[in-house]
């Protein structure tokens with residue numbers, strides 16, 4: 289089940305479904321096209337990994353110290369939005385330790401037995417990567433606590449009153465967990481990771497560096513201005529930068545000179561409807577609905593999602609973080625509101641009395657976590673007025 293490198297059937301199905309839903313160009317989640325292209329572009333060592341200086345330095349210390357002691361390092365949790373390099377770092381951890389990597393994911397572990405099978409096949413020192421670790425089933429989660437702390441799995445034999453738990457000892461291994469929603473991780477699980485690295489959006493010059501590296505690997509000629517133009521529209525996300533680079537390359541090969549320069553980038557991204565800030569059609573339609581249909585808010589997440597014909601989860605995890613980060617949309621206890629910059633980006637003037645939201649800073653690990661916890665409450669649909677469930681007008 290998703291072991292030893294290959295994506296699991298569940299992951300494949302999910303990716304296929306995502307691709308079928310129309311594969312947005314600036315969606316940070318990967319699609320099938322990405323998977324092959326990304327494998328070729330993934331940096332293989334910490335030295336090749338661009339940006340994230342703090343995480344890189346901390347992780348290199350953790351790994352080096354473990355290497356010197358000749359022991360498996362502490363378990364590592366990587367958190368942050370999609371496309372920032374969590375999977376890449378997990379692979380790098382294994383590579384730097386000279387160990388093989390076993391790959392699984394939360395959605396693939398729906399029963400404790402699934403996890404027991406994965407754990408009991410681990411060999412000494414191996415690195416187990418569990419992607420989307422917050423989506424594991426509860427009983428499996430509890431099994432994982434014990435495995436992480438005591439390197440033991442209790443295998444239950446028999447049923448009912450006669451059932452007995454037989455402890456199975458595991459060789460020391462390192463778990464690398466990745467999550468886009470660290471706030472959804474139960475505290476006991478979170479506490480069992482010895483090191484947590486929070487990945488943040490990349491600065492434009494870091495994305496330019498990613499693009500230069502990728503262009504070289506793809507054999508594409510990229511000018512400095514072309515790189516800057518693509519970086520600016522990549523939502524701080526290397527996965528998107530690489531994807532836009534491939535699309536601009538396509539454009540340039542068909543309609544341009546084959547070189548990826550600023551003109552090619554602008555023309556191609558106009559074709560793909562990615563605007564100067566990197567907003568795509570979904571982002572703009574969320575902002576547009578918020579301003580034109582709801583007068584700038586406040587409006588509940590699910591209402592907004594219905595208005596743009598998307599799942600609340602998609603609006604919340606894909607469009608919103610970026611709109612918030614760009615200071616175009618704010619989250620308040622009463623719902624989503626447009627900021628002055630949000631109105632301006634659509635070329636609109638806010639009506640008098642619109643509930644303008646001051647531009648919120650966003651980004652560091654602490655903020656992300658508390659934001660996630662708020663999300664958690666939202667998911668539960670409590671009474672913070674956020675999910676009013678009202679039908680949108682018209």
Ligand SMILES: Nc1ncnc2c1ncn2[C@@H]1O[C@H](COP(=O)(O)OP(=O)(O)O)[C@@H](O)[C@H]1O
Nearest residue numbers: 326329330338370371372373374375376526527
């Ligand atoms: N720091 C980085 N330096 C260079 N390329 C990166 C970096 N982070 C991510 N990438 C590129 O972006 C792609 C997506 O990264 P990935 O690790 O799959 O993200 P995540 O698992 O966080 O969604 C990778 O294929 C890789 O090519």
Ligand SMILES: [Mg+2]
Nearest residue numbers: 374375376419
């Ligand atoms: Mg990943």
